Amino acid sequence: MRTMPHRPQDLIDNLDDRSRDIFKRIVESYLDAGEPLGSRNLSKLLPNSLSPASVRNVMSDLEQLGLIYSPHISAGRLPTEQGLRFFVDAFMESGTASEDERKLIERQLQGDIPDQATDALLTGASTMLSHISKGAGLVVAAKREEAMKHIEFVRLEETKALAVIVWESGEVENRVLELPRGVMTSQLAEAANFLNHHVRGQTLKEAKLQIDLRRDDVRKELDTLSADLVDRGLAIWAGDNKGAPSQLIVRGRSNLLENLDDAADVERVKLLLDDLERKEEIIHLLEMAETGSGVRIFIGSENRLFSLSGSSLVVAPYRDSNQKVIGALGVIGPTRLNYARIVPMVDYTAQLISKMIERQ
Known part of the structure; x- marks a missing residue:
């Protein structure tokens, strides 16, 4: 062969x-x-x-x-x-959405309230994408990342401390931090002072990146245990929901159930609907969108999230006024999606959503 x-x-x-x-x-x-x-x-x-x-x-x-x-x-x-x-x-020729399609998208998104709330805007986008694709429209909205205002470590006992973060909103969060033996109270203060000086006003994601980039400076300015506390103090919030996707909007699930030919198709759609309920996997949609500047197409098993159902996903990122990816939108359906038509419409929708969010 x-x-x-x-x-x-x-x-x-x-x-x-x-x-x-x-x-x-x-x-x-x-x-x-x-x-x-x-x-x-x-x-x-x-x-x-x-x-x-x-x-x-x-x-x-x-x-x-x-x-x-x-x-x-x-x-x-x-x-x-x-x-x-x-x-x-x-072979596929994917240009831009036609003028009629752009007007349709604008009309359905903006309606009579051009400055509608973000939640209503994203729900409208999901509904509209479902309507034009005859598949399911999907929008992933990322929870806004907050900036840190102050960090402090308070010793509780020999091998435990309380890591305290004050966010710019005024919200205070505490975590119990495990300490290696031998850490002195002065080293807790030194690590906190370093973080407050270098990463105050940044999000956790930005702070971790900053510390990684300044790894040599951390080692020069701090002793080994204090440098370890800097890493532990940021890592303890790893996996927390600050900045993680908090909202999944799916419209048009019923479209996926139409025109099914056999039991295998029915089972495929059941698997797809189950996948859509697994919200812990949704973060991968944002990761997919962030790795490209425009629309990405995932066909069948190429897409880890929907690989069992053999479905296709056309997805594009949308951004805030700083051009930071804050979510993703797209269309989910069978592998026989009309890619040539859907790709430019998803692309235009993502661009329009970004502009509308920027104006808010």
Whole structure:
């Protein structure tokens, strides 16, 4: 069996015009109707006369490359997940949303209240994305990260201290911090003074990054135990919900239940709906969005969050006035999403949401 080249360009170079045309028609038929396309029907669609037997030979080559497969012995062919990824990367033309689509998005988001509250705006975005995609619209809203105003360590006993953070909002939070033996009270004060001098006014995420970047300075200014306390004092809040996604908005779940062909499809959607309830995994959506500047497409098992359900996700980040990613929005649906239409609409929605949040 021939192995599939890793880069789309490598694979394109391995396909002649006839193979590319047949492959594209199989994928486009699947995206349009969700049905396998057989050699007899394919031969009728091709501009140049080609017998069903010749078409089958080409299909066999495409199958060996891992681009298509036959769901049943005598059926036509469907694209594999690899094939869909190759099609999206190599052949799909994704431009910008049309003027009519942009007006539709603006009208549904802005409505009669252009300065509506953020929660209402994001809910509207999820509903709108569901409507235009016939899938499920998803919005992940990140909880705003607060800046730190003051940090203090208060000894409780020999191996325990109370780590106190005062946030800019005035809220005070305490955590019990385990201490290595031998830490003196003066070292607790030294570590707190260092943090207050260097990271006051920063969020926890920013503070941890700052300390990592200044690792040499930490070692120069502090002894080993005090430097360790600096790390412990920040790490004790690791995994806390400050700055973590606090809101998931999903609209259009019922769209996913429509037009299901068999029990396997029903089971796939059940898995997807279960995944959507696993809120502890939602952080990965933001991580996905943050790794790219625009829209990202995850097909089937490429997407860790929805890999079991074999669904596709089109997702884009939205930002605040400082161009910081504060959330993500997109569309979830079966792998036969209309990517060419949905990608630019998700992209435009994310841009518009960012502008509307900036004006608030």
